[in-house]
Amino acid sequence: MSTPRPTQSIIWLPVLPARPSGEEIAIKPTATLQWIEHSFIAIYSAHLSHPDPTTIPTLDLRSKLAIYTAVHEYCTPRESDPIARRRGLYLRGEEVYIALQKQLRKHCIRVRNLLLTVEDADAAAAKTSNVYMARYEQHMHVADLMKNVLRFLERHCIIREPDEHRYTLNGHEVYTIKDLHKEVWKEEILKLDDNASDLAGEGMG
Numbered sequence: 001m002s003t004p005r006p007t008q009s010i011i012w013l014p015v016l017p018a019r020p021s022g023e024e025i026a027i028k029p030t031a032t033l034q035w036i037e038h039s040f041i042a043i044y045s046a047h048l049s050h051p052d053p054t055t056i057p058t059l060d061l062r063s064k065l066a067i068y069t070a071v072h073e074y075c076t077p078r079e080s081d082p083i084a085r086r087r088g089l090y091l092r093g094e095e096v097y098i099a100l101q102k103q104l105r106k107h108c109i110r111v112r113n114l115l116l117t118v119e120d121a122d123a124a125a126a127k128t129s130n131v132y133m134a135r136y137e138q139h140m141h142v143a144d145l146m147k148n149v150l151r152f153l154e155r156h157c158i159i160r161e162p163d164e165h166r167y168t169l170n171g172h173e174v175y176t177i178k179d180l181h182k183e184v185w186k187e188e189i190l191k192l193d194d195n196a197s198d199l200a201g202e203g204m205g
Contacts, residue, residue, distance in 0.1 A: 093157025143181035
């Protein structure tokens, strides 16, 4: 029996406060990073709260633009010296990437807990398989959404090393936004990595 193809459903994020202005970002950059991370939490929470995993969560245009602009302005320090400005771009880009990675990992742990919950033991295997495929397809559509709102980060902070199939950010090897979603899914849902978090440990808070 094939898995139903997901249909789109708009996610509205009324819990998000107003996006910080350029002046506020310059004065309180930490608060701006917290706002960006809060937007990640809101997107993943909305994704997880859908009772029907065959539904694709997407964002309203206002929220997309707010997150994109906040990341753009946060990662673009107002420095007169071009070298200092470039250094600031990579440092702040790394902070956004780390925040994304943290919330993505927490989200995948919660998804795994859902997949481990079945009501009918006799139909557990079939049910888990169907729900898994639906959740994974939904997860990859959310990865596309995150790639879209974080395209400034991916274009200007994540560097593809010449003649190598790898990417770096501020000197550290990283994944592209979509590949990060695939990798954390493998680590936390399929437990294919020794560094994956314990379901009862970190990430559940």
